[in-house]
Amino acid sequence: MTSRRRPDHASGHPALRRTAAGLTAALAAVVLAGCSIFPSSNETPTDQDGTALPEANANGYAELPLYFVALSGDFPPATTGRDVACQDLLVRASSVPVKTEDRVGTAVGFLIDDEQYSHGDPAITNSLDPSEDGLLYSSSRVEGDTVTVELTGDVVTRSQCESFRIRAQLNRTAAAAAGVENAEILVNGVRIEEILGLPELELGEEFTTPAGEPAPDEGSLGTEDTEGAAPEDGTGDSDELDEIGDPNQLNGAQG
Template sequence: MTLFYVAVGDAGKAGPEIGCGDSLVATETGPKEFTNQVEASITALLANDAQELGSSGLRNALAASDLEYVSSMVDGDVVTVRLNGAVSSSGTCDDPRIVEQLKYTAMTAAGTGQAEILVEGEKIEETLSSK
């Protein structure tokens, strides 16, 4: 299972560059097969409430959020993930970290090129921009 975490200030060296000069870094957990890979990956990502991923230096921007997986659906090259709960961001740099951690984890699990994350039925970008 592949989960994504944030390398703060890495400027795209270790993975895809996201806002504020950070990178997303893929991490692997044990080889497991699930009926729904998206559910397993997103649930594992949301279950981690630690700010830092061990001693790796990678940051978990989702640590303060209280979200739970509801469902996911793949349509063509887009995976849509529905979550319930509350997103907690500590500012403008955290917003893209949160969004991209979820999107890249979902896209990798689903094998798609795009992801849409909905929180309480609303796009996560809109949820964050209204805070």
């Protein structure tokens, strides 16, 4: 699948896209403090399978859940996540408080518009980075315990392992942002599983990497590799971050 240049008129949601762009622009300016990027077990939402919608403060600002992937063999220490495929870990980060009328669109839009593949050292990665120029968020709707996200354009993937990461990042970010258990991701009206040739999403058990060690022993996640496919690193520069978001918007929330 090839990337397609985003047409100038294709934003459709200018306010939403300005918010997502602000989140992306602030990434390199914030400094990582240990593993504080990942919420502790007593924060809300806490369940990677979907929980209550993050609560907004009196001014309408709320943190957004964002899912990234720690690659097998280079896990940040003391990091909790779930096996997503190829022994990679799906982990959650939180944005600084932002104000938006479409939390699902802003969260998903951040993953798509993120201009960096990796963040931190050891890094968490964003496999949506190569799709930045060819993929657009269109809309979302919640029915019962499922949010359906409509995307348009092209998904760029460079390996089967990366396809698993892309689907998991979009699926879990959308579900957590909507405060529901399940998510359905459609690209040009077609399920992403069909486009990427994937089975139904089934994450492995929750796992916490050892403190002070880059990764557990091979096979300790207890899941099978995907047909011997090896994870493929991206080309983005590695920057450090604490919380992902726009400091200016955070200041506005405190005011």
